[in-house]
Amino acid sequence: MTGEQPLLLFDGECSLCSSAVQFVLKHERDQELRFAPLQSEVGQAALADHGLDPEVLDTLVVVADGRALVRSDAAFELARHLGPWRALRVLRFVPRGLRDWVYDFIAKRRYKWFGKRDACWMPRPEHQDRFLDIG
DSSP: OOSOOOEEEEOTTBHHHHHHHHHHHHHOSSOOOEEEETTSHHHHHHHHHTTOOTTOOSSOEEEETTEEEEHHHHHHHHHTTSGGGGGGGGGGGSOHHHHHHHHHHHHHHHHHHHOBOSSOOOOOGGGGGGBSSOO
């Protein structure tokens, strides 16, 4: 690591994405991750810094070691931090095209299947210091 903490960017209006963040907070083994909604100033700046389109909000992004990972690559990087769940990283040997097809299939239907919030989800007070630019 470069000393910089990894940053998870998520769609703050997506119920599935917010639930995923809550899952990470519950199962993260190292409490190293920081979080920001894609819609936030921090999220938009991170996307721009890595040449990603700030209008595209259908992927989670993990910024780590000076690079931005998206879609299934981001999910596998995230799994690295999740205790026994990191065993799921073995699936990264599935061809990226197939992994990303499954990811995109779910991402395109996430609002229909899981709902959309009118505002970004807010973390509990004990986790607020790990969230950048919430509100």
